[in-house]
Amino acid sequence: MAFVKLPLNKAFMLFEPGPVILVTTNDGKKNNLMTISWHMVTDFTPTLALTTGAWNHSFKALMKKKECVLNVPTVDIIEKVISIGDCSGKEADKFKKFELTPLPASEVAAPLVKECLACLECRVTGYIDDPGIVLLQGVKAWVDNERQERRTFHANGDGTFVVDGETIDLHHLMADKLPF
């Protein structure tokens, strides 16, 4: 793998399709990982929102350090990603347990996940209590252009997941609305 910089104004494209993502945090002592599919883009800079709260062990680090990395996994590691969502960082070092590799990020202490397709380093800019929505500002984006498997996957909510299929190009129908 080789992460290279992705222009920040293109980073919203990683999340707009709604894939399952891995959120990494670092509380000053330890890295942690959580699996999230409740997230959305909120502007093109990019800002993003994700739903989480005190029920996730990572939440404490997220609120304490006000930083995280959003990592986009592909279907070749789907079993790891889903298993990560089914155990708590309270008990386990999830990077070790699932044989994933933390790489140093550039702007935040939370790590990039080497095995992912792309990563967005983020700062926490706010938290809405009800419902639990974390507001994020993306500050640095990375992509692995050498990766063969590039298909992401989406949670259906019942333990099944839908993998990216064919791509349809309709940019001619929405040229006015495209940011670039």
Add this chain to the structure above:
Amino acid sequence: MAFVKLPLNKAFMLFEPGPVILVTTNDGKKNNLMTISWHMVTDFTPTLALTTGAWNHSFKALMKKKECVLNVPTVDIIEKVISIGDCSGKEADKFKKFELTPLPASEVAAPLVKECLACLECRVTGYIDDPGIVLLQGVKAWVDNERQERRTFHANGDGTFVVDGETIDLHHLMADKLPF
């Protein structure tokens, strides 16, 4: 088509995968439609959040009536859905222009879209100014079980769209976390 009731506690499953959706509103005089891909589930009841603001014509009706319907289109009508996102309800009656059929909803004045796979009637429970996030409570859900085409599609943000591909069943890896 024939919409039948979908249990409300399963309705989050329509949105968790992150498809492009059609949001309908009614301002007391006229129905309107907008295309949105920046949305997320915020709990299983379900509550949801979507990013919009005064830049969308539908926003005024959304804030005035505090109601909308989230409709899930499938790939057979992708061209209509994307074209809807490229014009304003200020000028056009989008249902007529795009030959879509508004059907009466049960709990809200905004209509269901007959040509969609499923619909969730919602009440607006709050608005966050910065970024512009509308908070919604789902109150009634519908699904068309007779529909042949059931593949939804996801926006990549550059005018291309990815269609649902294969489904992978991993419920055995996350039995503890499934809501039912």
